[in-house]
Amino acid sequence: MARTQGSHSDITGPRVRAAALRLFASQGYAAVSMRKIASEVGLQVGALYNYTADKQSLLFDLMNEHLQALLEARANASANGDPMDRLQEFTAFHIRYHEERPDEVFIAYMELRNLSPENFVVIEKLRDRYEGELEAILSDGVRAGVFDLAEPKVSARAIISMLNGVTTWYRRGGRLSLDEVETVYWNMVRKAVSR
Amino acid sequence: MARTQGSHSDITGPRVRAAALRLFASQGYAAVSMRKIASEVGLQVGALYNYTADKQSLLFDLMNEHLQALLEARANASANGDPMDRLQEFTAFHIRYHEERPDEVFIAYMELRNLSPENFVVIEKLRDRYEGELEAILSDGVRAGVFDLAEPKVSARAIISMLNGVTTWYRRGGRLSLDEVETVYWNMVRKAVSR
DNA sequence: GTCTATATGCTGATAGAC
DNA sequence: GTCTATCAGCATATAGAC
Incomplete structure (x- = not known):
């Protein structure tokens, strides 16, 4: 007992x-x-x-756990290899991971302003780490001559914004399957970074 | 007097x-x-x-006026001509118009859920009209064989999401001028839609 | 057109019984 | 661990004096 x-x-x-x-x-x-x-x-x-402890902790914990899990899920991704392959893997991962967690994703970027200043700093750092992973892929690709991007950091933000948009309109059982959506977005991302 | x-x-x-x-x-x-x-x-x-009349009307009026003005500002844009030129014009317009009105833009997509159901319908229709203008450009370009996009409607959403991202990080007086930002985004948009 | 006063109800958070 | 009761304050909105 x-x-x-x-x-x-x-x-x-x-x-x-x-x-x-x-x-x-x-x-x-x-x-x-x-x-x-x-x-x-x-x-x-x-x-x-x-x-x-209070309402604020509830919000912070939800966002913190989400971002920790997101980074954890990316931990296995290879940091070497063909940048184009890594970019495709990132794109597919981002779309699928986020589609499965619409509530977490929504909160993570809509409720930033409701975090206390101290909590905001913590969450912002985690978001930057995730964004940094994409930026690294883009920079590697530029160095390798595979990508043509004047500003990898800005391009990383642009791509993430674009991919995040999926969660605002995609609904299961709609006209397009997630596979089809993934293909449409990947084609745009692939071409956008290429020479 | x-x-x-x-x-x-x-x-x-x-x-x-x-x-x-x-x-x-x-x-x-x-x-x-x-x-x-x-x-x-x-x-x-x-x-x-x-x-x-009440707090809700205050929110609705702000969003409604913003979207009416946005569509009004687009009214002069040509609906004919080279799709690539029209796309470049749209991209430049969107970035600049939105950069000048960060508060309106922020509210227009962050506060949708705080609209009453009736008000939401009105605002959603205006947003669809704006999105439809980009979709028309993309569809015309696909028909003309200039663009290669399997899903113009999805691509329109993707592009708008990407462009909207600018307002979340761009600040005047930062490392990049708005001209430079516009160039970075236009290069990505241009390549993303091309064959 | 603006003020003060008020109605009515909800807010986050705590204390103490069980 | 959950409950009820309570605190002090703020919410939207209105009424009526000036």
């Missing part, structure tokens, strides 16, 4: 974060009250504070 | 909208109270309701 009856912290904690994620994504951080989150989980407000 | 002394509706109205615009853009619609807007203008809350 290692556990008190009625102790559900191991399951309730994730449910609180899941509810906050869904509500923040659909209504925005500022428009979601702790009461709404509690009622979504089936709790009273007070109980929420067993799982988070 | 055509005007009562102390009557400032002609000047106060625009100041209210300007304050709302600035505050909505920097803090988000839900996080900005009518009190904050009033104090920004130098009024008490009650006086605000001489200039707007």
Whole structure:
């Protein structure tokens, strides 16, 4: 009997974060009250504070965990090899990873201004690291003479903006499959960086 | 003496909208109270309701006026001629027009979810019209054999997403001039659509 | 046109019973 | 771990004096 009856912290904690994620994504951080989150989980407000210090921590934790997982998922990607292959791999990865996590992605770039200044610095650093991975691919390609880009850093931002757009309109079961969408975007990215 | 002394509706109205615009853009619609807007203008809350029916109308009017002006500014653009020239003109126009109105642009795509359902429909239609102008250029280019795009509609969205990204990082007085930024983006757009 | 005062309800967060 | 009760403050919007 290692556990008190009625102790559900191991399951309730994730449910609180899941509810906050869904509500923040659909209504925005500022428009979601702790009461709404509690009622979504089936709790009273007070109980929420067993799982988070405050509302701000809830937002920060969601964004932080998302970006940590994103970088973790990229950890296996090769940093060597043909830049064109690496770029294709990055493009496919970005589209698929983000399509599977629309709420996390939405929050990660819509709610930056609702982070406290200290939390913002942390999140911004993680975003820069991810962007830096694409920039490295582009710079390597320019050095190798495969890509023609005057400003790899600016181009990296441009490509990520373009790819992020997918999450704003793509819906499963729509006219195009994700494979088809991936092909359309990859063709544009490939040509945009080429000589 | 055509005007009562102390009557400032002609000047106060625009100041209210300007304050709302600035505050909505920097803090988000839900996080900005009518009190904050009033104090920004130098009024008490009650006086605000001489200039707007409610907070929602304030948001809708800002977005509506922005999109109407955007479409108006495009009205002179030629719908004939070389698709490549028209695309370059669109790209330059979009970057410059949006760079001059960062707050309006930010609100127009960040605060869509805070519109009432009826208002959302109106705004969405205006956005579709603008997107449709780019799509028409791309489709014409595909027909003319100048562009190679399997999905002009998807490509239009991709290009607009990419161009919109400029407003999220570009700051005047930074390392690159707007001319240079425009060149970088135009080179990528041009290559992305070409055969 | 602007003010003050007010109605009514929600906010984040905490205290203490169970 | 969850509940109820409560705090102090702010939300949108309106009414009526000037």
